[in-house]
Amino acid sequence: MLRVKRVEIQGFKSFCDRTEMRFHGSGIAAIVGPNGCGKSNLSDAISWVLGEQSARTLRGTRMEDVIFAGTKDRKPVGMASVTITMVDPRPVSSGNGQPGDGGSSPEEITITRRLFRSGESEYLINGKTARLRDIQDLFMGTGLGPESYAIIEQGRIGQILSSKPQDRRAIIEEAAGVSKFKTKRRLAEAKLESAKQNLTRVFDILDEVSRQVNSLKRQAAKARRYDEYRADMVAQLRRVVTGRFRTLEREAAKAALDLNVTTQEFQQLTAGVQERDQEH
Secondary structure: OOEEEEEEEEOEOOEOOOEEEEOOOOOOOOOOOOOOOOHHHHHHHHHHHOOOOOOOOOOOOOHHHHEOOOOOOOOOOOEEEEEEEEEEEEEEOOOOOOOOOOOOEEEEEEEEEEEEOOOOEEEEEOOEEEOHHHHHHHHOOOOOOOOOOOOOOOOHHHHHHHOOHHHHHHHHHHHHOHHHHHHHHHHHHHHHHHHHHHHHHHHHHHHHHHHHHHHHHHHHHHHHHHHHHHHHHHHHHHHHHHHHHHHHHHHHHHHHHHHHHHHHHHHHHHHHHHHHHHHO
16 A cells, blocks of 8 residues: 655646655645645645646646746746655565565655646656556556545545446446456457457458469469570570571582682683684
C-alpha cells in the first residue's frame, strides 16, 4: 500500500512559487484553510500528476488552464510542474536480501509531470523519462490514478450512488484489484487480434508471392527453352555456314584452275597469231 510522503507544486494553478507539502505518519492528514486558498487545487495537482487527462475533471476548459495564468501583481509562468513522492511502508532489503534484516528500508517512488505552454509535456519516474502508460501501469490496481476511489472530490459520493451499475462495478473492481487483470486481459486480447490481422496480411502476401513465384517459374522455363533453341539455332547456322564456305571454296579453286587453263590457251592462241603475222 503506497502512502503519500511529499508533494511539490510549482506553476500549477494558484501555486505560482515552488510549494512543498510533507505528510508525516500513517494516519489521516487534513488540509484546512479559508475558501480560495488552494485546497481543491492541491487535490487537482495530485490527480494531475497521477495521469488525469480530462481538463473538465480539473475544473478547466483546456489542459493549459492548469498553468499559472498570472495576476495583476505576478506574471504568468510558462510551465506547470507537480512531483509526488510515495513510499511503500513494507521494508525492502538493502543488505543480504533477507526481509526484516537491519539493512531494510522503505521504497520510495517519485512521479513528476510537467506541462509547457507550447503544449509539450513530460512524465518522469524516479527522475527518468517515462510514458503515461508506464505511470498507469505502476498504479494499476492500487486505487490511485484518475477515475479511482482514492481521490473523492465534492459531489463524488452522490455521483457514485447515482451512477450506473457498470460504473459502480468498475470502482469496486478497482478497489479489489481486479481491474488490473482485466486491463492486462484487454491488452492481451488487443495484441492477439493485432497478431491475427498481421497473420492474415502475411498469408495474403504469401499467396501473392506464390502467384508471382509461379509466374516467374513459367518465365524462367520459357527463358531456358529460348536459350536451348538459340544454342541449337546457332549450332545449325554454324554448320550451314561452314558447309557453304567449303562449297564456295571448292568452286573458287575450280574457277581459279579454269582461269589458269583459259589463260594458257589464250596465250597459246596469241602466240600462234603473232607467228602467222610474221610469216606474212
